[in-house]
Amino acid sequence: MTSPPSFDLEKIKAESDGSYSLIASLAFNEVVVNNPYFAAGGGLMLLGTGLALARLGVSKGALFLYRQMLVDLEIPSKDKLYLWFLEWMSQYKNRSSRHLSVETNYIQHDNGAVSTKFSLVPGPGKHLLRYKGAFMLVNRERSGKLLDMTNGAPFETVTLTTLYRDQYLFGEMLEEAKKIALKAREGKTVLYTSWGPEWRPFGQPRKKRMLESVILDSNIRQSIVDDVQDFLKSGDWYHKRGIPYRRGYLLYGPPGSGKTSFIQALAGYLDYNICILNLAESNLTDDRLNHLMNHLPDRSLLLLEDVDAAFNKREQTEEKGYSNAGVTFSGLLNALDGVASAEECITFMTTNHPEKLDPALLRPGRVDFKVLIDNASEFQVEQMFLRFYDNEHELCQQFLHKMRQLKISKVSTAQLQGLFVYNKDDPQGAITMVETLGAPNTHSF
Numbered sequence: 001m002t003s004p005p006s007f008d009l010e011k012i013k014a015e016s017d018g019s020y021s022l023i024a025s026l027a028f029n030e031v032v033v034n035n036p037y038f039a040a041g042g043g044l045m046l047l048g049t050g051l052a053l054a055r056l057g058v059s060k061g062a063l064f065l066y067r068q069m070l071v072d073l074e075i076p077s078k079d080k081l082y083l084w085f086l087e088w089m090s091q092y093k094n095r096s097s098r099h100l101s102v103e104t105n106y107i108q109h110d111n112g113a114v115s116t117k118f119s120l121v122p123g124p125g126k127h128l129l130r131y132k133g134a135f136m137l138v139n140r141e142r143s144g145k146l147l148d149m150t151n152g153a154p155f156e157t158v159t160l161t162t163l164y165r166d167q168y169l170f171g172e173m174l175e176e177a178k179k180i181a182l183k184a185r186e187g188k189t190v191l192y193t194s195w196g197p198e199w200r201p202f203g204q205p206r207k208k209r210m211l212e213s214v215i216l217d218s219n220i221r222q223s224i225v226d227d228v229q230d231f232l233k234s235g236d237w238y239h240k241r242g243i244p245y246r247r248g249y250l251l252y253g254p255p256g257s258g259k260t261s262f263i264q265a266l267a268g269y270l271d272y273n274i275c276i277l278n279l280a281e282s283n284l285t286d287d288r289l290n291h292l293m294n295h296l297p298d299r300s301l302l303l304l305e306d307v308d309a310a311f312n313k314r315e316q317t318e319e320k321g322y323s324n325a326g327v328t329f330s331g332l333l334n335a336l337d338g339v340a341s342a343e344e345c346i347t348f349m350t351t352n353h354p355e356k357l358d359p360a361l362l363r364p365g366r367v368d369f370k371v372l373i374d375n376a377s378e379f380q381v382e383q384m385f386l387r388f389y390d391n392e393h394e395l396c397q398q399f400l401h402k403m404r405q406l407k408i409s410k411v412s413t414a415q416l417q418g419l420f421v422y423n424k425d426d427p428q429g430a431i432t433m434v435e436t437l438g439a440p441n442t443h444s445f
Contacts, residue, residue, distance in 0.1 A: 077156040088177035134166040208268030252354040253373035256414030279310030286331030
């Protein structure tokens, strides 16, 4: 009788595992290696992944090197340095700009003639320049979506890029641009007007008007000058006593008497600029008025011309305030001496009709110095005649005598100036035409 066969279970298991491994290997080769579609897709996937990782690495590396080796300086168009830098770059000899923009300026001369000046400034795009041995990339970029809310123009930026080691040159460059800009305004008075919530230069800077060129009645000019100068050196006195450091002046009188001309001459004498604010402007609100008065440019006088006209023919109700204007009378009073009113502010107001002004506007703290700038007195007529015609004292007396004969007493300094300018080299002609000063229409000159 034969014995049953014996089985080596471990050997059978090993052989089975090997068979399974062989089958799995054959299946993998068949599906992955020998399958052209799968092999191609996997290769592309691996290649794409590798390229993406490589690209990410290069980008990260480039960004790291950029941060370590380069530095940027951004100048937005809202900053006053923006225009200063463009002006500087337009004059820089070693620039290599290939794309330029034109800026046209109209210049009015003392004789009334107007000339045009064109300036070429770097246009939008990239520009390369070399400054003190260092290369700098200048990128002037204009936003297609963002607008400057002050003037509705596209928002712009200028970005300067240079090596990290040369970043100190940014300060030197901007200081140079500042000096060029200030030198162009040297000896001149800049007029500012409100543009949205900020002050913008109006036209070209004017030559400073000599204080002596505005002839007011005896001692008036000097009394105002003395008061302003005393105020400017009394800052500590005001602060120690807790008094708001501001001063208000009201010049009133008939048209053409020299009120605005004197303010312009005073600004030139003090080396100040003038900020002109029109209170009758329809879109001027109380908040904007307060903001503008608290953000005057340095060394500037605030001028509120014809302040009586701002609230003329307006009706006030408790619900709506004043109609036909954004700024209210109470808003003006608060801006002049309210809790949020400006410090270190010199305000000049002018009016032809002081009787129309509310007494609340004239109280101290809002108007501290009131002076009448009237029609020309004999003193003014004499001084103006001798200023136009040197040493012609005898003819001056003839001129005055003829004015007395014709009983011409109410004549403005503007009328006198018009007569003398018309006869600028002919004092006898001015005497002959004295009667025109009393004519209703002085354009007969």
